[in-house]
Amino acid sequence: MDVQGRSLTPRRLPLGTRPYALLAPGTAWLLLFFVVPMVYLAKMALSQGLFPLFRFDWAWSNFTDSVSAYRTQLVRSLEYAGIATAVALAISYPLAYWIAFRGGRWKNLLLLLVIAPFFVTYLIRTLAWETILSDGGLVVSILRDIHVLGPDGRLLATSAAVIAGITYNFLPFMVLPLYVSLEQIDPRLVEAAGDLYANRVVSFARVTLPLSLPGVFAGVLLTFIPAVGDFINAQLLGTPKQYMIGNVVQSQFLSLRNYPTAAALSFVLMGAILVLVLVFARALGTDRLTAGAAP
Amino acid sequence: MTATTATVELPRRPAAAARAWRLVRRHLLDVYALLALAYLFLPIGVVVAFSFNNPLGRFNFTWQGFTLRNWAHPLDYPGLGSAIQVSLEIAFLSSLVATVLGTMIALALVRYRFRGSGATNLLIFVPMTTPEIVMGASLLTLFLNWRIPQGFGTILIAHVMFNISYVVVTVRARLVGFDRHLEEAAMDLGANELVTFWRVTLPLIAPGILAAALLAFALSIDDFVITYFNAGTTTTFPLFVWGAARVAVPPQINVIGTAIFVIAIAAMLANVLLQSRRARRA
Numbered sequence: 007m008d009v010q011g012r013s014l015t016p017r018r019l020p021l022g023t024r025p026y027a028l029l030a031p032g033t034a035w036l037l038l039f040f041v042v043p044m045v046y047l048a049k050m051a052l053s054q055g056l057f058p059l060f061r062f063d064w065a066w067s068n069f070t071d072s073v074s075a076y077r078t079q080l081v082r083s084l085e086y087a088g089i090a091t092a093v094a095l096a097i098s099y100p101l102a103y104w105i106a107f108r109g110g111r112w113k114n115l116l117l118l119l120v121i122a123p124f125f126v127t128y129l130i131r132t133l134a135w136e137t138i139l140s141d142g143g144l145v146v147s148i149l150r151d152i153h154v155l156g157p158d159g160r161l162l163a164t165s166a167a168v169i170a171g172i173t174y175n176f177l178p179f180m181v182l183p184l185y186v187s188l189e190q191i192d193p194r195l196v197e198a199a200g201d202l203y204a205n206r207v208v209s210f211a212r213v214t215l216p217l218s219l220p221g222v223f224a225g226v227l228l229t230f231i232p233a234v235g236d237f238i239n240a241q242l243l244g245t246p247k248q249y250m251i252g253n254v255v256q257s258q259f260l261s262l263r264n265y266p267t268a269a270a271l272s273f274v275l276m277g278a279i280l281v282l283v284l285v286f287a288r289a290l291g292t293d294r295l296t297a298g299a300a301p
Numbered sequence: 302m303t304a305t306t307a308t309v310e311l312p313r314r315p316a317a318a319a320r321a322w323r324l325v326r327r328h329l330l331d332v333y334a335l336l337a338l339a340y341l342f343l344p345i346g347v348v349v350a351f352s353f354n355n356p357l358g359r360f361n362f363t364w365q366g367f368t369l370r371n372w373a374h375p376l377d378y379p380g381l382g383s384a385i386q387v388s389l390e391i392a393f394l395s396s397l398v399a400t401v402l403g404t405m406i407a408l409a410l411v412r413y414r415f416r417g418s419g420a421t422n423l424l425i426f427v428p429m430t431t432p433e434i435v436m437g438a439s440l441l442t443l444f445l446n447w448r449i450p451q452g453f454g455t456i457l458i459a460h461v462m463f464n465i466s467y468v469v470v471t472v473r474a475r476l477v478g479f480d481r482h483l484e485e486a487a488m489d490l491g492a493n494e495l496v497t498f499w500r501v502t503l504p505l506i507a508p509g510i511l512a513a514a515l516l517a518f519a520l521s522i523d524d525f526v527i528t529y530f531n532a533g534t535t536t537t538f539p540l541f542v543w544g545a546a547r548v549a550v551p552p553q554i555n556v557i558g559t560a561i562f563v564i565a566i567a568a569m570l571a572n573v574l575l576q577s578r579r580a581r582r583a
Contacts, residue, residue: 028409029421032402032465036424039462043439050442058445097337104334114573118566119338123345125565127523129542130558133550134344137351137362177341227430235432238525242546252434259438259530269442272435279432 051269060265068270076254076271083250084278086165087234090172094180094229095222097173102184102221103214107193117185124178132242135171136162139243168248171239179228187221188214223290231279251275345562352555361550371552375560378551384541385557387453388522391537395460396517402461403468403517404510410469411476429466436463437530444531451533459527464517471516475509508576515568522561 051068053060073080105116123131138145139161149155161167191214199209237252246253251271258268351361355368376382406425410418428436440459444451483505487497503510525539532540542554 022415025409025413025415025418028405032406032469033421033424035402035462036428036465039440039443039458040428040436041424043436043443046442046446047435047439097340100330100333101337104330108330108334118569118573120341121569122562122566123341125519125523126345126348126558126562127539127542128525129539129546130348130554131344133542133546133554134347134351137347138344140362142363174340174344231430231432235434237434252432255434255438256529259441265442265445268438272438275432276435279430 047269047272050265051273053266053269055266057263057265065266068266069274072267072270073274075267076251079249079251079254080271080274080278082248083234083252083275084282086169086172086240086248086250087230087236090169090176090233091180091226091230093169093173094177095226098177098180098184098225099222102181102188106185106188106191113189117182120181120185121178128175129238129242131175132171132238135167135174136242139167139170162243163245163248165244165248167243168239168250171243172233172236175236175239176229176233179232180225183224183228184218184221187218187224191217219290223287226286227283230282234279235275348555348562349559352552352559354552354555356552361552361555371556375553375556378553380536381541381551381553381557384536384538387535388538391453391456391460392518392521395457395464395521396514398461399464399468399517400510400514403465403513404472404506406465407469407472407476411473411479425466425469428463429470433463433524433526434530437527440527441530451531452535455531455533456528456535456537459531460521460524463524463527464520467516467520468513471513472506472509475506475512479505508572508579512572515572519565 049062050060052065053062054065054068055061101120105113105120109116126134137143140146141160141162146155146159146161149161150157150159155161195213195217196209199213200206204212234250235252235255237250237256240248240250240253251274255268255271255275258264258271351364352371353367353369354361354364355366355370356363357365376385406421409415410421437459440455440462441451443449444455449455479502484497484501487501488494492500523539524537525543528537528540529543536544538557545551545554
């Protein structure tokens with residue numbers, strides 16, 4: 007492809023500079039408004055002082071101080087995001103499998119159906135969950151009638167409500183990569199397993215599941231990352247007792263204007279995500295992942 | 302159950318049980334998938350239903366009675382109309398700019414082998430795996446340092462930034478399956494490079510570009526977190542909903558939410574139909 011590309015573009019810009027000319031505006035935008043801000047955020051994380059006069063002086067103590075002050079919220083974020091990701095996987099895998107293998111000619115339409123709810127604005131979706139889970143709502147009154155909840159039992163303002171909201175809101179990030187990897191699986195491979203006397207459970211465990219692991223990996227990543235940094239669900243469906251690290255960063259930045267602490271917490275959050283992603287990649291087995299990605 | 306009936310039924314029972322088990326097993330997945338779809342649509346049903354609600358107080362959380370008034374006056378709430386206008390302007394401009402910049406990057410990445418392509422891939426990938434709150438916070442820090450007042454411009458900058466990566470990924474997927482012999486044929490027939498690009502390349506990758514632009518538009522119009530950090534006093538539709546959620550939730554919010562939903566579905570259906578018609582013609 008490269009050789010062909012060169013052969014038909016002989017004039018004007020020298021060939022070597024051509025890709026860079028195409029890249030320049032977009033990458034400049036990303037460098038200026040993604041990379042440079044990160045550098046400023048890092049500088050802020052190591053600064054001291056009060057708004058608006060912050061002074062950079064290698065204040066590493068910002069990290070230890072903010073982690074010890076907000077350890078509860080940090081642990082809670084990882085816990086909520088972890089549970090929500092697991093539940094999302096449990097809901098999405100069978101759904102994606104069903105569309106990929108039973109969807110037939112309706113595949114694209116079914117996929118559209120799955121994504122469709124997420125075209126209702128995020129905040130409105132969450133407010134709808136607030137309505138569904140509210141004290142006067144149908145769900146609570148049924149659960150009270152069958153004594154799952156006590157007479158004063160609530161769903162709103164509980165950890166369960168926040169986790170349920172997070173699970174729901176990031177579901178497409180789980181379904182789509184799962185669907186893509188499941189859809190690519192050649193059904194003849196599964197048939198071959200059957201011909202070789204594997205029953206359905208064995209052929210799923212030994213053929214389908216390993217081949218879909220890249221999708222599981224991508225889905226877990228794409229769900230967990232926004233989930234762990236979320237603050238909207240905790241704010242709308244929970245109380246300060248359910249606040250996550252995102253709520254802390256948000257209030258430190260926008261209400262308390264304690265920028266160094268908020269910046270340090272942002273990097274702690276990113277570091278925690280990075281570590282967990284690496285551990286998870288190792289647990290799934292990167293060699294198996296790449297083997298599964300090859301057609 | 303007596304011994305005699307047991308002996309009579311014995312040969313048949315495993316078959317019946319197996320058949321029942323097969324039936325359950327065959328439809329278990331169907332039932333599970335349909336329940337999952339129902340779960341996905343439950344809040345949407347609530348949003349649509351409550352757009353017809355006639356709430357007594359300031360909050361629209363309990364059902365009071367049916368009315369068409371909210372749909373007759375969808376913008377009848379202070380600040381709502383201008384918030385929607387700001388959201389639409391930013392979504393249009395940011396998806397336009399991001400689509401142009403992202404398509405250029407995708408062309409460079411797929412068509413050329415060059416030094417720095419790995420770094421470029423990383424630069425595209427990392428923003429998609431960074432929590433929104435961190436991107437929002439870092440941009441806020443930047444604008445504070447450079448003393449840039451926050452408002453329409455800073456929201457636009459932020460939205461273009463997070464949209465570029467999604468455009469690159471979407472357009473690249475389309476470009477990878479591109480048959481370059483078609484371009485060579487055009488050149489052989491005497492078309493120059495620019496004409497080839499406009500008449501051959503662009504029409505062929507247009508569905509990918511359109512899909513990318515629609516995705517960027519949808520991401521922009523729905524974004525809350527990054528906007529919240531960089532909006533200053535400007536209010537977009539999600540920011541308006543956020544503000545309203547604290548003091549009063551007018552049913553007009555449900556009307557607008559339902560309308561955005563319907564328009565988005567129509568646009569996606571149109572894109573799917575367009576592509577399938579193209580595929581049939583080709």
